[in-house]
Amino acid sequence: MRPFRYERPATAARAVAAAGGEAHFLAGGTTMVDLMKLDVMRPERLLDITQLEDGRYDFIDWDGKSLRIGALTAMATLADDDEVRRRVPMLSDALWLAASPQIRKAARIGGNVLQRTRCAYFRDTSYAQCNKREPGSGCAALDGGVTRGHAVLGTSSACIATYPGDFAQSLIALDAVVEILGKDGPRAVRFAELHRQPHSRPDIETTLEEGDLIVAFSIPDADFPRSRYLKVRDRESYAYALASTAGALRMDGDVVADIRIALGGVATVPWRAREAEEMLKGSSISEDGLERAAEAAFAGASTTEDNAYKVDLGKRTMVRTFLELARMEG
Ligand SMILES: Cc1cc2nc3c(=O)[nH]c(=O)nc-3n(C[C@H](O)[C@H](O)[C@H](O)COP(=O)(O)OP(=O)(O)OC[C@H]3O[C@@H](n4cnc5c(N)ncnc54)[C@H](O)[C@@H]3O)c2cc1C
Ligand code: SF4
Structure with missing residues (x-):
């Protein structure tokens, strides 16, 4: 793994101010550190956002039928929440069926929705062709690769990598909204607008701007006891x-x-x-x-x-x- 600097900003605003370029947020680290070990991600600075002192970012709040969840809530905490399981089982199902108990305990839901594809050619830097990793280099999957796990919807001639996560499907189904703190202050976007299809630039995976910190997800109408994943x-x-x-x-x-x-x-x-x-x-x-x-x-x-x-x-x-x-x- 390449050397990097570890920092622990005290507030969300400081984390946002410090982020950008080769300074990335670190939540549970289960995607980030994995990809750093593989030399796919090469941050020079990691900004640990799990110990922010200016408020709580790991909460599960119901207000009538609306649900708001802090982005630093652990996958396991949300999966196990009794009220969530009773009122909107598809949210906890999706988390329960993901990864392993150890990963669910470490990983946070903000990092979860931003996890990256499992395409073997993206994760293995010995393959020179990957438009997601090296824009313009081609696509080893489409160029005769093994594509059993690849996507059939939303693909392009530049990339057919599958979005791997489970939880995001429940969020998009529930019309969730993403609450963001950016360099210009707070804003909200529909979850359906967070991820970008590959088109000609598979390396641009989301509509987030540099330094954007996801602080929470809100679901205005979350009462769906008849739901599942x-x-x-x-x-x-x-x-x-x-x-x-x-x-x-x-x-x-x-x-x-x-x-x-x-x-x-x-x-x-x-x-x-x-x-x-x-x-x-x-x-x-x-x-x-x-x-x-x-x-x-x-x-x-x-x-x-x-x-x-x-x-x-x-x-x-x-x-x-x-x-x-x-x-x-x-
Ligand atoms: C062996 C294995 C099996 C897995 N199986 C599954 C599975 O079956 N289903 C599934 O859904 N997932 C699975 N995962 C993926 C796992 O769920 C994700 O790695 C995890 O949820 C990521 O969360 P994290 O907190 O560790 O994120 P990190 O690794 O810390 O961060 C991931 C990315 O998000 C950015 N980030 C993190 N938090 C924020 C934030 N609040 N705002 C803005 N940017 C942020 C980071 O900078 C980084 O780019 C698996 C992972 C492994 C290693
Ligand atoms: S499918 Fe996408 S991620 Fe996989 S090799 Fe092709 S460009 Fe890279």
């Missing part, structure tokens, strides 16, 4: 999603009053399936209807020989999620 993977623990669905449902009698669908493991960014939602709103839940909506959700898929199976797997995962939700009370 279903994750399909190669083995039952400690594995990333091959396909997943964050689903939430509100029924008015037999009719769908509100439905939220987000897909993971299949796209380059957290992926909201809005067209499928519109098809299902106002009707009753049926297997046929769900299959048609899943077809629409994957209509724009672009596949390789290795990852074509994800289209069928993704559709089935979505259908199963909602058949199970339809059977739940609530």
